[in-house]
Structure formats: C-alpha cells, structure tokens
Amino acid sequence: MKYIKLYFLLALLIVSCKTVQETTDTVISITPTETVVDTREIQGGMWIPSLLEGVNETEMQMLGSKLTAKDIYDVNNSSLKDAIVHFNGGCTSEIITPNGLLLTNHHCGYGAIQSHSSVEHDYLKEGFWAKSYDEELANPNMSVTFIKRIDDVTDAVFAGVTDEMDEAAKMKLINQNILKVNKAVEKEAWQDSKIRAFYKGNQYLLFVTEEFNDVRLVGAPPSSIGKFGADTDNWMWPRHTGDFSLFRIYADANNKPAAYSEDNVPYTPKHHLPVSLDGVEEGDFTLVFGFPGSTNEYLPAVAVDQIVNVLNPAKIEIRENALKIIDSYMRTDPAVKIKYASKYASTANYWKKWIGESQGLKKSKAVAKKKELEDEFSKIVEAKDLVGYSTLLADFERLYKEIESVSLARDYWMEVAYRNVELLGITFRAFQIEQAYLRGGEQGFENAKNAILNRLEGTFKNYSAEVDKPVFEKLVALYAKKSPKAYSPSNLEGVNFTDLANTIYSTSKLITLEGAKELLTGTPEEAIKKLNEDTAYQFGKEFHTTFYTEIEPKFQELNQQLVAVQKQYMKGLMDVFPDKRFFPDANSTLRVTYGQVNGYEPRDGVYYNTTTYLEGVMEKFVPNDYEFDVPQKLQDLYNAKDFGDYAENGKMPVNFIGTNHTTGGNSGSPAIDAHGNLIGLNFDRVWEGTMSDYNYDADICRNIMVDIRYVLFIVDKYAGAKNLIDEMTLVHPKKK
Ligand code: ARG
Ligand code: ASP
Helix, strand or coil, rough: HHHHHHHHHHHHHHHHHHHHHCCCCCCCCCCCCCCCEEHHHCCCEEECHHCCCCCCHHHHHHHHCCCCCHCCCCCCCHHHHHHHHEEEEEEEEEEECCCCEECCHHHHHHHHHHHHCCCCCHHHHHHEEEECHHHHCCEEEEEEEEEEEEECHHHHHHCCCCCCCCCCHHHHHHHHHHHHHHHHHHCCCCCEEEEEEEEHHCCEEEEEEEEECCCEEEEECCHHHHHHHHHHCCCCCCCCCCCCCCEEEECCCCCCCCCCCCEECCCCCCCCEECCCCCCCCEEEEEEEECCCCCCCCCCHHHHHHHHHHHHHHHHHHHHHHHHHHHHHHCCHHHHHHHHHHHHHHHHHHHHHHHHHHHHHHHHCCCHHHHHHHHHHHHHHHCCCHHHHHHHHHHHHHHHHHHHHHHHHHHHHHHHHHCHHHHHHHHHHHHHHHHHHHHHHHHHHHHHHHHHHHHHHHHHHCCHHHHHHHHHHHHHHHHHHHHHHHHHHHHHHHCHHHHHHHHHHHHHHHHCCHHHHHHHHCCCCHHHHHHHHCCHHHHHHHHHHHHHHHHHHHHHHHHHHHHHHHHHHHHHHHCCCCCCCEEEEEECCEEEEEEECCCCCCCCCCCCCCEEEEEHHHHHCCCCCCCCCCCHHHHHHHCCCHHHHCCCCCEEEEEEEEECCCCCCCCCCCEEEECCCEEEEEEEECCCCCCCCCCCCCCCCCCEEEHHHHHHHHHHHHCCCCCHHHCCCCECCCCC
C-alpha cells in the first residue's frame, strides 16, 4: 500500500515538474529517492482564482492538493468560490452550512458585537449565542459580497491607448474605457460590477458581485476566548486565540439580496464548505481563499528603505503615545473600556504590525535583496538595450527623495489630525461642511451637514473628551516637534500645549454631539460663523487647510509620477525575468494563496512547532487578567478533558500555522485542505513575518489559523450551541 502511494506521488511530481519546468525556474533536481522540489520556491503569492489553470494548479498539486482549478473557481458549476464572502468590506468570511451560516473572525465581528453590548449585556465580555433564528441580531450597516464572475477586460480597457500618448492622456482614456466596459457588462438587476487594476495597471479584471445587507449576528465567544492574549499576543506565535464569530446571511423569498426585513429567510448558498474533523499535520497542503487588502511586493529598494527608516518610526511613535494614554483610562473605567475597545484594538493592531514589519525587513535584508534584483535588472536592460526601462531606477531614486518629507507630513496629518486626536478628526468633518458650503452654497451645506451629523452620532457614541484631551496634548506637541517644518501649520510655534488643551477642551462646543448640532443650526452663514468662532475648529482648520493646500497637492503630484514609473517597472520586471513567479499585489479582490502547514525558526536555535493546544491556554492563564483570563467553563472542560469528538490524541488543538501568503483582509478566510474541506480560520500572521506585505519569505512568513476543531469545540461544548453544529456537514477526509 505504502509503495503504491509512493510511486503515485513520484509519478505526479515528475509529471508536474515537467510542466512547471517549462514555465518557472523553481525545480532544483529530480531524483527518485529524495525530495525533488524546493517547495519554498512555489509558495507565496496571492493568485487570481479565475486564472489558476496551468502553473498554479500544478504548484498546488505539488504541494499536496487534490483540487483542480475548476474545483476552486467555476462560473457554470458550483465551486469553492461560491462559499467565500467579502465581509463588510474589510474581512473575509465563508459559508459553512446550507442555511447561510457565515464564519469569520471575532475581531472582524467585533464592531457588531460591541454595538449590541452595554455594561448590562456585555457580549464582548460574556459572549453571545442565538439558540434559534429568532434570537439572531440584525446589524443595520453591515454588508457581505459574493463574487459571481471574473472577466479579463484588459484589451477593452486599453483600447485606443498608444505608446505615443503621455501618461495623463493614457489614464484619461483608460478611465473612460473602464466606465464604458463597466456599463456594458452583462449582469442581473440585483448584481453590481467593478473593474480593478492588476500588476500595477498592466492588467484589468472585471468582477460581477452580489451584495447582501441583511446579515445577523449568530454567535461569538467571550473575548477571553475570541481575543485571548489580546494585544500582547497579537501578531505573535505561539498563539492561543479562538478568534471566530458567526453570522448569517438573510435573503428574500427568492433567495435574492434584500434590505433587512422580518420576512427575510436564511440564504441558501450555491456551495457551503464541508468541515473536516481530521485536523492537520506538518506538511499538509493548505489553501487560503479570501480578500487580501493591499500589498506592495515590487517596490524599489529606496522605497522600502524609506518605510523602515522614516515613515514607520514616525507612525509607531505617534500611536505608541496615544495607546498608552487610552489604555490607562480603559483599565480604570469599564464604560471607557467598552467605548474604546474597537478603536483601541485597531490602533494597536497596526502599531504593533509596523514594529514587526520594520524588524523583519531589516533582518531579512530586504533592501539589499531588492538592490541585488535591481542590479540584475539594470544589467539585462543595458545588455538588451531595453530603452523603455533604462531610466526607471533613477526615476525612483529621484522621486522617492523628493516625496519623502511630504509623505512624512502626510502621515503626521493622518495619524494626528485625522485619526488619533478625535477632536481634530471632528474638526475635519466640520471643515468638510464649510468646504461643501464654499463649493455648493446652501444646498452643499445642507447635504454635507446631514451626512456628517449622521456620522458624528456614531463617533460620539464612543467618545470621551476626558480621554481625548491628554491625547491631544501629547500628539499635537509631537506634531509640532517632529513633523517636517515646511508642511506644518503656522499655529504651532511657541505654544504651551497643556494650556492649549485646557482652553480648547473647556470652551469648544465640538466635544459633544449636542454642541456640534448647536453650532450647525441656523442659516449656513450663521453656522459657518459660529463654527469659525469655536476654539477647536479654529485650531483644527489650520491643520486641514495646510493639508489641502500644501501637503496633498504636492503628494499627489509626485505620487502620480511614481505610479507611472511603478507600472512600467512592473512590466519591466515581467519582461526581463520571464521565468520568475509574479503575482499581482493585493487590492481587496478575491485571491487564492496556498502553502503547507509548517513550523519555522524565528531565531537561531529556536524552532516553533506548527500547532498549539489548550494546555497552552492554561499555561498562559492569569486569573482576572485583562488579556489572559480564562472562563471558568473552559477551565472545567479542560480539567475534565471533555473535548467531544474534536480532540487529537486526547489534546485539544487551538491554532496552527502555515506558509500561506496573507495580509490584512484575509482575516476570516477559510483554510481549506487538499480536498476542499474547511480545516481552519485565518486570523493573523507571525511577528517575524509581517514584512510579507513587502517581502514574502517562505522561511519565516507564516499565517496563523484557528484549528476548526477548536471552533467546533467552543460552539458545541462551551456554548452548548449544538443547533449550529447540526447545520454543518462534518467530514473525515483522512479516515477513508
Ligand atoms: N493582527 C490581526 C489582524 O491584523 C488581528 C487583530 C485583532 N486586533 C487586535 N488589536 N488584537 O487583523
Ligand atoms: N489580522 C489580519 C486581518 O484582519 C490578517 C493579517 O494581516 O494577517 O485581516
């Protein structure tokens, strides 16, 4: 039996290697007795699901997949893609039952769970489980989107574009073509479509989509499971987080998208993922299917250098200061803890990511590696006299040098005046109203006022001026000290920021919703006058004016040139290195990434295993701790070893890692086995590998997944929501 398996595998490898050899340079040797392929070379990349036939299909099979390209994406028959759903624009989710049950991360459902929570019914703290459809909770602003079809429309988008045109003329025509093609697309009345650029604008794909807006909360574990380890463990391995939550899509009586209605019924999907009870082991094939947000894998060395040495350090410092202050308030006031939970998590998330990313880029010598590639590129360009590519690297050098201070100023404005000092963010909204008035008169004013007041309702629901004031004081002082002087507003010279904060937070009307509404009452002229007498508005307006008159125009001017150079460089790389693997950068469209379950060596002499277990949760357990508390019920189940059918040799697996190339947006993506079954739920990456957004390296870049058996165990044994387990299709692919 063993022999048959081995021969089969060898035959497959040899056949696959042949195909691969023709198209890539990844095969290192073929001998019958040892490993024939350096599998690290065929991992990494986020591939377009409709274009997997050929190289990707072969690579996947070499990694152990039994799936065909058509099993993954098929327009005419149901395929895995029909179970993959973009979750609220920023995450991924998947359908796991015939009744439209959606699985995603706890941190993706976090805002929704928070919005149903109060100090009395704190679902963040206690968890939430609907025991029947009736108990499922509606989420007014939530949407989920299916991809029905992907068409390559590159030729139509480039119609009429010639080499003689300058970049502005090309882009103008391209944008006109995009509108035309998108208008003419064949689709149903309830569907939408959009066109997105790939390979830096060298390819265009059209997506026909279907959006559902009635999405209800079904279940969420308490944060002490769903967010176990919180920010201390975030971006870290070994990890022990049950980062999942459950929602359900509702449709009208015809199974079509419909606004929320009591009459809606659970959606019937074209496909739902069967759930594997057999787990994973090192070397197993894994496929992650989802909506990665953005990567920048083909930046020149000079750009990566700037990120590591200039931009990341500034952003990290700003957030570190804001987080320290907010954290001190959250720890002492439970109401503040709820209000700031989601905001704090998202600010902390990228703060920590940038730190790991910078370290990883340095350690992996990303800049030097990019330089090497660029040298090779230049040599070939020169040898072959490829004039179209000959000035690109010099152009990058010049433009990145020029854009550096304005990029930095832009980051300071974004991080301080737009994002982290909330009152300045509020003055920005008010500033938009004044701008709308200047441009559009009374009507412009009214429209902007209504839209923005609506938005501010949400802002103020989770706002505390008491927390925001010290953040203002600290961050504005930092801005004055460190942001590039050439792009600084004029009102920061010689200011005492403590006095300034005292004045503004004791006099401004913009620290409450009522105050903001009051300022905006009356005729537009009256409102604008009152606004301009407000202390916070006066101060904020200087920042926003500087942003719009100095920072943004300069940034856009240089950035447009960079975009054009980057587009040509991408084309150049593909021409000059025809045998290298190039995948398009992530752009929030549906992608497939594949790899294997695999440990890694974070530092010399240390090897990290692939899997963590409930033992590890108990090892980290600190009673009543803010981050590492463990619910009593989970402790009891652990002590009784009451793991149902979900354990592996008597132990309860929690998380595992693999070489799948993921990024922000892939959270909630399914990890799928060689046969198309659900084995895990992607939620994070390891600290040493967060640089994968710029420099994927199969040696240390790992994605982190919740073992699906831990999800089942929590739903079944912890929550007693057997009703949900009964909806699922449980399978044993390994026990044939
Ligand atoms: N790092 C993961 C991701 O980027 C999980 C984030 C959860 N948030 C947190 N601050 N713990 O989304
Ligand atoms: N945690 C990320 C997300 O929310 C995934 C990642 O960046 O690896 O999408």
